[in-house]
Amino acid sequence: MASIGLAVEEGNAVVSLQRPPLNILNHEMVQELSQMLDNLSREPAVRTVTLASGIPGVFSAGADVKEHLPPMARTLIEGFVGLCRKLFSYPKPTLALVDGKCLGGGMEVAMVCDFVLASERSVFGQPEVAVGVFPPVGAALYPLLAGVRNAHRVLLSGASFDARESLSMGYVTEVVPQADLASARTRWLQNFSGRSGVVLRLSKRAVLQGLGQPWETALSSATDLYLGELMSSADAVEGLRAFTEKRKPQWKEL
Numbered sequence: 001m002a003s004i005g006l007a008v009e010e011g012n013a014v015v016s017l018q019r020p021p022l023n024i025l026n027h028e029m030v031q032e033l034s035q036m037l038d039n040l041s042r043e044p045a046v047r048t049v050t051l052a053s054g055i056p057g058v059f060s061a062g063a064d065v066k067e068h069l070p071p072m073a074r075t076l077i078e079g080f081v082g083l084c085r086k087l088f089s090y091p092k093p094t095l096a097l098v099d100g101k102c103l104g105g106g107m108e109v110a111m112v113c114d115f116v117l118a119s120e121r122s123v124f125g126q127p128e129v130a131v132g133v134f135p136p137v138g139a140a141l142y143p144l145l146a147g148v149r150n151a152h153r154v155l156l157s158g159a160s161f162d163a164r165e166s167l168s169m170g171y172v173t174e175v176v177p178q179a180d181l182a183s184a185r186t187r188w189l190q191n192f193s194g195r196s197g198v199v200l201r202l203s204k205r206a207v208l209q210g211l212g213q214p215w216e217t218a219l220s221s222a223t224d225l226y227l228g229e230l231m232s233s234a235d236a237v238e239g240l241r242a243f244t245e246k247r248k249p250q251w252k253e254l
Contacts, residue, residue, distance in 0.1 A: 003029045004036055005054055011047040012189055013040050014097075018054035022061035025105045027072065030079045034086060041091055044253075048192055049090065050185060051113060052097040059096070059122070062104020068133060077136065080105060084137045088112040089208055091201045093192050097185055098122045099178060103160065108137040111145060111171060114204070117185060118163040119178040124171060125160035144211060146170035196235035197253040 005016040015036060017023040040046045053059045067076040087094060087109065096110035099119040107124050110116050118124075128135050134155060142151035150169040154161070163175040176184045192200065206225050210218030230236045234252045242249035 002032065004032045006036060008046060011045055012050065013046045013048065014050045014052055015040075016052050016054040017060055020055055022058050022101070023053055023055055023106065024062065024064050025060060025080065025109070026064040026067055027076050027079055030076070030083050034079070034083045037083075037086055037090065044197075046092065047197060048093045048095065048189055050095045050097055051087075051109065053099065057100035057121075059098045059100060059102040059110060060104075060106025061101050062106050062127070065131065080108075081136060084108055084112045088141075089205075090114075091204075092197070093200060093204070095185065095188060097181060098124075098163075098172075099181055103127060104135065105137075107171075108135055108141075111141060112137065115173045115188060116171065117181065117188065118166070118172045118175050119181045120163055120175055121178055122163040122166075122175075123160045124154075124163070124166045125158070126154050127158045127160070129156060129158040142171075196233075196239065196249075196251040198233050198235050199230070199239070202230050202233075 003017070003019040005014075005018050007014045007016075015033070017029075017033075019026075019029055037049070040049055063076065063080060067073070093115075094113040095115045095117060096113040097117055098110055100122055102110050102118075102122055102124045104125075104127060107126060110124075126135050126138050138151075138155055142154060145151075146154075146169045150171075153159075153169070154171075161169070161171075163172060166172045167175050174184060174188075202225060206222045209221050209225070213221065235249075238251065239249045
C-alpha cells in the first residue's frame with residue numbers, strides 16, 4: 001500500500017505523507033519517499049517540492065521505534081539519513097508544510113527542507129532521549145540552524161515546543177493561522193515563479209557547500225562556483241543582459 005501521495009500543479013509538486021494514524025516513518029516509507037524525490041528531481045517541469053501530510057493534525061510523529069532495534073536499526077537509520085541528505089542538498093527549492101505534530105524523525109525531515117511553514121497549532125520536538133537514543137540528523141544539523149544552546153534545548157530535554165517558540169529558536173521560517181497555511185505556501189512559491197532553475201540550484205549549492213567552512217574557504221568556493229558554473233550558463237548571461245536592456249529575461253531553464 002502506497003504511503004506517499006503526489007500532486008503537481010503549475011510545476012509545484014506536493015508530496016504528502018499518508019500512513020495513518022501518525023505518519024510513522026518505517027524503512028519502506030523512507031524508501032518510497034526517497035524514490036519519489038529522485039523521480040521529481042529528474043522532471044524538468046517540476047520547479048519546487050512541498051512536503052506535507054495527508055493526515056489532519058499531524059505531519060509525522062517520528063520513525064518506527066520497533067525498527068530502531070537490531071537487526072533493523074542499521075537499515076532504518078542509514079536509509080533515513082540518506083533521505084535527509086538528499087533533501088538537504090535537493091536541487092530544487094523545498095518547503096515543509098507543517099500542521100500539527102512534528103516529532104522525532106518527522107521533525108528532522110521537516111528541518112532538512114529549505115523552508116518550514118507551520119500552523120499555530122503545530123508542535124516540534126525530538127523525544128528520542130526518553131527512549132535511550134538520539135537523532136543523528138538533528139545532532140548534526142540543529143547547531144547550524146539554531147545554535148548550540150537551542151540544539152541542546154531540543155535534543156537533551158526531549159520536550160516539545162509550540163510553533164511560535166520554534167520560530168524564535170530558528171527552526172521554523174513562518175507561523176500562520178491554520179486557515180492561512182495553504183495561502184502562505186502559495187505566497188512563498190511566488191518567490192520562485194519566473195526565476196531560472198539553474199540559478200536557484202547553484203545559489204542553493206553555494207550556500208550549502210560553505211557550511212562549516214572557514215570564511216575564506218567558503219568565499220573561495222562560492223566565487224569558483226560563480227565564475228566556473230554560473231557564468232557559463234545561458235541563464236546568467238540572459239539575466240544580466242535583460243537587466244541592462246530593461247526587459248524581462250527569457251530563461252532557458254525554468
